[in-house]
Amino acid sequence: MPVSVTAVPCLSDNYTWLLQDEATGAVAVCDPGEAGPAIAAVERIGRPLDLILLTHHHGDHVAGVAEVQARCGGRVVGAAADAHRLPRLDQAVRPGETVALGGSRAAVIDTPGHTVGHIAFHFPEGGVLLCGDTLFSLGCGRLLEGSAAQMFESLRRLAALPEETLVCCGHEYTESNARFALTVEPGNEALIARAAEARAQRAAGRPTVPTTLAQERAANPFLRAPDVARLAAIRTAKDNFR
Ligand SMILES: [Zn+2]
Structure with missing residues (x-):
């Protein structure tokens, strides 16, 4: 059974993602950078929250966690490797493990x-990928801590998922x-069409x-970079692009 997914805008340009397992009705949010919009989205569904998934520790992805959990419930799930700088985790996960949302399971991918x-969550049945600040539409995240080689491998892992996967x-x-x-x-041409x-x-x-x-495979130059050197070159060019 699939997982439905909805974008919930928050802060100036962030998205919290609202997910629901269609078989059981179980509800999750991913990256509540702001409490109000996430709480409103969960309350519109009218069920207690099951999971709060976190892709990485930046404030614009986690600042709403405590308030959302206090109001709606939900177990907080994030990377064991970053437990020291994430909000208090109820479930610390490692790449290769899975997280259950009702009858669906998400694979944890190292990114x-x-x-x-940074980690991503992939629900194979629903074809949903929660990729935080690793892969954007037509872009990729800035290399604030990791190397171009790490980002290249992370993007390669995501690019290997089925082509119908929804990139959230x-x-x-x-x-x-x-x-x-x-x-x-x-x-x-795919990029020109996507830009329009x-x-x-x-x-x-x-x-x-x-x-x-x-x-994204057709139009995103970061995902299309054939090697680490090319990815590093366009990432640097983008950092300096005005
Ligand atoms: Zn970030």
Whole structure:
């Protein structure tokens, strides 16, 4: 049975993700960087919260955890390797382990690069990937702690998931990512189409995500980089892009 997923905008450009296991109704949120929007989303469903999933320790992904848990319940799940700098974890997980949401299970994937302890959650039945600040639509996370080699391996792991996988990332960066991506691959038709789609989505006040892995494989220059050197070069160019 699938897992349904909804983007909940918070802060200036973050997304908390609301998930529901359709077989059991079990509910999760991922990366509540702000309590209010996450609580409102859970209360609209009208069930207690089962899980609070955390991809990494940055404040814009975890600042709402204590208040959400106090109000809605939910077990806090995050990387064992980063337990010392995450909110108090009820379940510390390691890459390769799984997390149950009702009748569905998410695989924990190691995705260092943006931070060294960053993880992603993949629900294979629902085709849902919660990838935090590792993979964005048309972009990837800044290398704040990890190396380009680590990010390359992390992106390769995510790119290997089924092409229909919904990519649920941590930020609404698609339009600005598109401007840079078009300087890297100006003739890429899939990228040109995706940039136009994102512009229309934002003009209509809608999120540009989730996107699909198929779309990112076709249009995202970071996911398409053939080797570490190329990824490092475009990551540096993006850091300096205005
Ligand atoms: Zn971050």
